[in-house]
Amino acid sequence: MTTSAPAADRLAEADRAVADLVRGESAWAALGLARRRELLERVHTAAGEHAAAWVRAAAAYKRLPDDSPLTGEEWITGPYPVLTGTGALAASIRALEAGRSPVDAFTTRPAPGGRVAVRVLPHSVYDRLLLSGFSADVWMPPGITTDEIRDRAGLALRRPKETGGVGVVLGAGNITSIPVLDVLYELYAHNRVVVLKLNPVTDGLLTVFRAVLAPLIDAGAVRILTGGADIGTHLVHHPDVGHVHMTGSAVTHDAIVFGTGAAGADRKRAGTPLLDKPVTSELGGVSPTLVLPGNWSDADLRFQAEHVATQRLHNGGYNCVASQVVVLSSGWAQKDRFLAHLRAALAKAPARPAYYPGSDDRVAQALTEYAGARRIGDRVLIEDLDARDPGPALTTEYFAPVLGVLELPGDPAAFLDDAVTTANERFAGTLGVNLIAHPRTLAALGPALDEAIARLRYGTVAVNAWTGVGYLTATASWGAFPGHTVDDVQSGIGVVHNALLLDGPERTVVRGPFRPAPRSLLHGEPSLSPKPPWFVTNRTAATTGRLLSGFAAAPRWSALPGIFASALRG
Incomplete structure (x- = not known):
């Protein structure tokens, strides 16, 4: 669907996408963990195959010259996190298939206030080499024990037949991995089939995103649409859509949930949303x-x-x-x-x-x-x-x-x-x-x-x-x-x-x-x-980003010398 199509045609295509997903939900529910992992691994492969086209499309709408080191940002925040994310999520599914918890291979430690922290970086020897000196811990809320963390990890994939209906993801217009990662999280963490509505800024990525997510589109679990606010409004209020996830600003969130103008402000003060369905979001701030x-x-x-x-x-x-x-x-x-x-x-x-x-x-x-x-x-x-x-x-x-x-x-x-x-x-x-x-x-x-x-x-x-x-x-x-x-x-x-x-x-x-x-x-x-x-x-961000993305697509020792050489020249 393109934004130049007549409004009635665009709304009809949105309706067809939702209808496809209503049927696709049953097909998704019938897929076991192994099949879902295989589809995810195919997305991983597709992201690697289309990474260069992805970066070119992102650089085009951001108006970056082909030889600019700044295109490294597009590698590192576009295909790279999708490649690492699909790889890590596939490993979690593999653990569940084997009857283990996704966190069994990760260490934990006490954190302040009765919390437990899960050390997520570094995890592999590659992490220790490529991100030397960096670490990351996920802190759980106070009172959650290590056993509870392990027993609960897996979310909806612990009950794959219990699907979560049809969701809408309103894609971000800035960092190009966000729409794909949000779709994957809705699908795998919440067992919710997804229609992704791209931000108009990123319409140039439609072909790439459809190629990367093709395994899930073919499985009936994902649809991707373009369009303006009229399509977004139609989708979030669609009677067959049960959940909305968005990335953007708090102002945009409130316009979607409560409406605009004085009437929207009145609804917010009264606590009476115009959109009466669950909404999750990743928004900005200062x-x-x-x-x-x-x-x-x-x-x-x-x-x-x-x-x-x-x-x-x-x-x-x-x-x-x-x-x-x-x-x-x-x-x-x-x-x-x-x-x-x-x-x-x-x-x-x-x-x-x-x-x-x-x-x-x-x-x-x-x-x-x-x-x-x-x-x-x-x-x-x-x-x-x-x-x-x-x-x-x-x-x-x-x-x-x-x-x-x-x-x-x-x-x-x-x-x-x-x-x-x-x-x-x-x-x-x-x-x-x-x-x-x-x-x-x-x-x-x-x-x-x-x-x-x-x-x-x-x-x-x-x-x-x-x-x-x-x-x-x-x-x-x-x-x-x-x-x-x-x-x-x-x-x-x-x-x-x-x-x-x-x-x-x-x-x-x-x-x-x-x-x-x-x-x-x-x-x-x-x-x-x-x-x-x-x-x-x-100075070498573009080369290093490209090499890191290639490594994330196919981790191997032979790729490390080139990455180190480029990084040291930066």
Whole structure:
């Protein structure tokens, strides 16, 4: 279906897609675990075969030149997480087939507040080599025991004949793996057949997505449609659709659930949704980066400034978990030097087209709202946020290359305590928070660090890493902190990815190296990781991303030397 077709034809095709899935639900229910795994493995193969076409299509709508290192972002956030995700999910199904739990091969440890954490990264020897120095743990809610984690992992695949009806996935328009991963999670975690409605920004990926998901389309479990808001509205209100999952903003969520204008606002206040069916979501927010004071070398200041610039500028700033406000200690002796490096990193990052609709308007809005905002190329830095009255930067997701700086007082311990409270109580959204600190500072904090992590009400917490690493970790959970409701949705309801199919995870905690190799080794950090390929200043990101995707399609020792050689040149 194309958006140029007459409206009646497009609505009729949407109806046919739903009718196909009503019939397909029975066919899906009849498939055992082995057959479902085989279909997933065929999706994995197709993703590898069509990876290059996928990246070309994404680069085309984002208007990236073919030879730009920035196409590495399209490899690493497009086919790569789909390849790793299908591989990890197939391994979970294999465990269930054998009568085991998907988490049997993973270790657990105690976490603060009576929690249990599942170590999901590193898991294989390949993880230890390719992501040296990085780790990820999924923290379960307080009181959930290790035995309960193991017994419940598998979700709907423990009862494959009990299907969940027809669901609609409203696809994202920014990161191209999101629509495919969301479809797979609906189908495998919830046993729900799916119609995917693409965001119009990504219509150029329709052919690729249909090729990648062809095994599931042929099985009658998936349909893919294009179209505008009229098709999305028709689908979510269709009487044969029982569930909706969306990726986007809280504003879009509320328009879908309550309607628009004054009537929609009245429904939200009254708690009477226009859409009376379950809705799960992964939404954005204002993600902070908390930078703890310490005694850093100039190389440390420069590297971490590039790290923060990446957290804001990756994919042009059009990420639900892009950092929007850097929180610094006003008393940090190196604050001014760090800010000088941050300005330089923002200026050094490659320019790119503002492909996402409304971006230029949101940049102009930030420049109007803050007299002290400065342009640095095609991006904006706001250094004069007032802690008493910071304005909209803490509550409005700009979804554009806009970065603010907020200062709070205190030494590392006092600053961290205040910063956690500020992040929890004053920032909109709960999707992700970053924390950057020198290893000596982390050591001095001791148990207070884990206690601070436990206090942070965010779905992903990253220490000396970007929360985007959590997105890229297939076995980690991804989504808002639990507890939101449709009338106060914040960053969403439910999780995705979660290839271990853990029941009700609370958060993912990612840790990374403070320094890149070889400086990490010179300072006693056990990390071989050079500048990560997702850094916007990485010169070989395109080659490294392509090689990593090829490896994820067919893991093999012979591929590693080429990956390492490309990564070291980055």
